[in-house]
Amino acid sequence: MKDVVATLVHANQYLVIGYFLVLNTVYLVLLALAGRTVPRLARRRRLTGLDDLATSPLTPPVSIVTAAYNEEPTIVESVRAMLALRYPRHEIVLVDDGSRDGTFDRLREAFGLVPVERVRPQEIASQEPVRSVYVSTHSVPLTVVRTANSGKADSLNVGIDLASHPLVCMVDADSLLDEDALLTLAQPFVADPLHVVAAGGVIRPVNDSVVRHGQVVEPRIPRGWLPRIQVVEYLRAFLMGRTGWARLHGLLIISGAFGLYRRDVLVEVGGMNADSLGEDFELVVRLHRHLRDRRRPYRVEFIPEPVCWTEVPDSAGVLARQRRRWHRGLYETLLRHRRMLLRPRYGVIGMVAYPYFVLFELLAPLLEVWGLVTVAVGFGCGLISPALALLFLLAAFGYAILLSLLALLLDELGLHRYRRLGDLAAVAAAAVAENLGYRQITALWRLQGWWASLRNGTPVWGEMTRSGFTGTTPLDHGSHATVPETTAGGPRPGAQ
């Protein structure tokens, strides 16, 4: 029996170490690809001719579609910021997803909303009917749609259906965009209007940054350790991960907080999947599948420069719910589209990106927890040398910290958004702290989300409280956006 356990423990060692080496090699490849793209884009920043694009009659008009639920403290400022974006022609279609606070009242006061009759094209189906539609009497291109509460994805479908322009930009209601973010993201569509179907930008945590009139005037690193570590995560995920995947033409996800799409293609694929918890990920996977099934040439782009700022959770409870939801959404999407896996007809998506997401995103928390368990068992049976185990732990941490610092260096060399030396030091410290419990606990939460899906449990988004973007002062510590709760097919539960 002891021999069997010993063999299993040793075999597991090779499995874990091998997995670790392969995973981090993939990260290094992505980083190398991103390392070529980000500085090149930065050098060419002043050559992109955004001023011409901002005034050109040929720049395609955009409908910014956003769904709001209980966003009373920040909604007016967010809408004003969206209206103030530098772009020749754009409109805002805001869907009030059955808010129970003063979200709509604030909008009505601020923009002089009046009800109008509106005929829906019905090109994209939605679960809940539209209750009423309002337009602004202040000569701003704002349409507000009120529906019964049905969740973010369904609300976005209503907004896409009512959008007037050929490009649709989906933005979270609690997000803040850089002034030129929309212009920068529209560039691929100007360059190749027939083939580019979707483009994504970077998301960064806005916690404790200085916000003035809906614009982030001074990005700062959050004071709390939880959001600070998320800055590191987001840097790796966006600057390294998505830039690298886009270079390989294998981008499988565009963040729901900021993505630009061709409306006609969204209509073709039926819009967002209202039953999915990872609706942004599921949409892009479905786009790939739809277009490759029809053998149509297309491109999905990622631009590392245009930034969307969003609040990230700074309490463990909210973060846990988010990570459970994300992992559950990841699993359900990968399961739904599993026929793409290792199928040559899906090109890089099916042969490289999809297997990566299965092996190194979906299974990663399982391997991490499994590794910890077998180390504990090995210790208990005296089969693992403490010295080797410690060495491996240090190597794993060291490698992970190195990747984070490289992503930070990429940001500094290419984009340098964080000006203060103290902020860089804080991010570097967070890159170390991430490995001292944060990764381990988030692995557990992700597994819980996966387990909940396997048990077919009820998905719960959870609710965060929001205090608003205040003048020139940093955001209040501990404030968050309100996120809609949803239970599949049922009424919403009470606030948590």
Added chain:
Amino acid sequence: MRDRGRGRTAVRTVVQLVLLVSVAEAVLCLLVLCVTRVVRNRRERVLRRTAATTRPLVVEATGGESPSARAALAALDRRSWKAAEPTVTRLLSRVKGGSHHTLTDLLVRRGAVDAALADATRRRSLRRARAATVLALTGPSLRADPVRGPAARHALHALLGHRSATVRETAVRALGRLGDPVSAGLLLTALDPPRRVAPGLVGDALVRLGPAAVDALTGAAADGGDEQHRALAVELLGLIKDRRALPALSAALDDPAPMVRAAAAAALGRVGEPAAVAALTGTVRTDPSDRVVVAAAEALGLIGDENAVPVLERTVRRGPYRPAHTAARALLRLGPAGRAALGGIARGPDPAGAHARETLSLALGDRGGPDR
């Protein structure tokens, strides 16, 4: 046993190597980060301080009434000019007329334009692209320069065929701003593979050339290769709004490609020519493509001729969503006859009635009332 021992040694070696390399590179990374940030912060502080003193000079010089400010800027030392230059280039892209001439003249006196002309033939793509950007910014004023104008045009023409997409794009933008009619034909060739430039950029440059581009565009509209090129040519003719293009636009209404017919209809609407109403009415009535019908209906609304009321009314009553929706909006622009038609439709059954009521409520600015 021996195998297991060897295996363990190999694992230990690999792990030690990874740890060593990771730590060393992490330390290096931190060093580079700190040094880069410190140097950058210092440079930005110096630039900000210097720019604070030079910015008022730039603003004063741009006003055009202060020769002393212009002279002071021309005589600035290298460091001060480096701080002032971003303000100058930012203003160059936003001002016109006398202010633009003043700033261009300043760049000429500082040697920036001659340096750009020289850099346009350098090896490095980035230098060529930057050179083209300077020529783009100064183009509207440079065109009048008897020496530098033609030199800039010649240099930019050569860059249109460069292997770097960025260089080609900046060259296209610069030619548009230079505004030399001779460039129209060459700009159209920038749409062709293998070294094509984004249609939107080429189109914008051609629109800037204005009437000087009409001949080249009417040729492209008639036999400009693929349908995307023909559609772009037609669209640009509509944006330039030169009546010489009307025959070409009317002919394009019969193009086999719906994309081109739609662009032609939209262009006729922009030009606003009443003589096109008959052709557009026929298009609304008979074209099989909804996209073309929508464009033609919208164009009829822009032209505003009441003779279009019957066909638009029919489209609202019988058309699918998009044509009906657009036709209703177009009727609103056709004066009392159009509104009367909408009123009649609004009293009738949905969906036509709903389209009409929606359009009328937008026009009247419907106020109050409970939520539905």
